[in-house]
Amino acid sequence: MRIDIITLFPEMCEAVLGESIIGRARKNNAVQIICHQLRDFAFDKHRRVDDAPYGGGMGMLMKAEPIALCFDNICNQTSTRPHFIYMSPQGQTLTQQKVKSLAQYENICLLCGHYEGVDERLIEEYIDEEISIGDYVLTGGELPALVLADSIARMLPGVLSADECFELESHYNGLLEYPQYTRPAVWHDKEVPPVLLSGNHKKVDDFRRKSALRRTALKRPDMLNNLALNSEEQQYVNDVLSNCNKSE
Ligand SMILES: C[S@@+](CC[C@H](N)C(=O)[O-])C[C@H]1O[C@@H](n2cnc3c(N)ncnc32)[C@H](O)[C@@H]1O
Incomplete structure (x- = not known):
């Protein structure tokens, strides 16, 4: 599976995705995760990725065009159009069942918002699904995207040592996992x-x-x-x- 992440902070994502089980899985090609710097797709005079919202109000909004160009560029690299997910506090709350179904896709692309969010027209025209990691608001979509990428990647073949590792865990079959103990007795x-x-x-x-x-x-x-x-x-x-x- 290939997961693309569109973000203003690719280093933040790489710092997490380069470590531990997911880091090893990427090296072994059990999963491909590619972080894209959105600023590389801002081609207007000032190379801006954000602007003030029409009608006024607090904060800035991410512009539609750089995101559309970045996603189109990703589509040119993948065999199928990625399922495009906007990480958003307005989306459906993530569950293990949702993770299970997303793990079936060949390509998914995660959009990390920032500031006040994203121009609504981009969401209407490009986004297949909005996903939230809970009913609270964070400063950006990077942490939610990392949560989603990790939860999907660990279900892919070859990432954990056996499917049993996640099948017995909390939420997979609707139960919490049993208590566990190790040495000493x-x-x-x-x-x-x-x-x-x-x-x-x-x-x-x-x-x-x-x-x-x-x-x-x-x-x-x-x-x-x-x-x-x-x-x-x-x-x-x-x-x-x-x-x-x-x-x-
Ligand atoms: C400050 S938030 C924007 C919130 C937006 N103005 C609203 O009220 O719905 C900035 C970005 O963080 C991300 N984000 C914040 N909370 C999130 C959550 N609970 N789940 C997923 N993404 C979240 C989204 O990508 C969002 O565009």
Whole structure:
């Protein structure tokens, strides 16, 4: 997969995307991520990427033309037109399900806004989708684009050591992940649950499934509404919830 990022701060994006798992994945070509300096596509007399909004008001707005030229230039380099996403506090809030579906694209392009945002006509004419990382406002779209690029890249083949790494994690199947422990077996007088030391894989799996259900019921009861549980699991969740209500 190829992810293009249009930004006024490519160094900021590179600093993050060059490190750790995503940095290695880029070196191994498991994912291609290319950051584009928007200023390189400002060809008017003053090479401006922003201007004051018509009608007045606070702040500056990103001009449509440099963004359109930058995106057209990217389209000339890719085999299919990238799915063009504007990182915006006005978009749909990002979820793991959304990440899963975006990971199917061959090419996506992320637009990082700045200042007051982007000329509306560019959004109407070019943008396929607006995505928000939460109901709050940041100074720019770089952090949201990095969040989205990281969350997609880690689902691509060859980025993590196995699909299992993300399939068992929180949100993939509508549950929070079970608690985990590492050495030593006793720390500050707290013991690791004995079943995890038993070597019995079936019992470990059962323990983990129940722990994930328990944790989801206690931390994020809202997530239970979207789960299809068998009757035994539903009973277990009901017991967890009623015990927690009693102890309140
Ligand atoms: C200060 S914000 C602009 C906010 C805009 N004036 C509004 O009220 O909707 C500047 C840029 O940061 C990015 N941004 C800010 N908050 C975001 C969020 N929650 N999710 C995604 N992008 C965000 C967007 O790219 C946006 O264009």
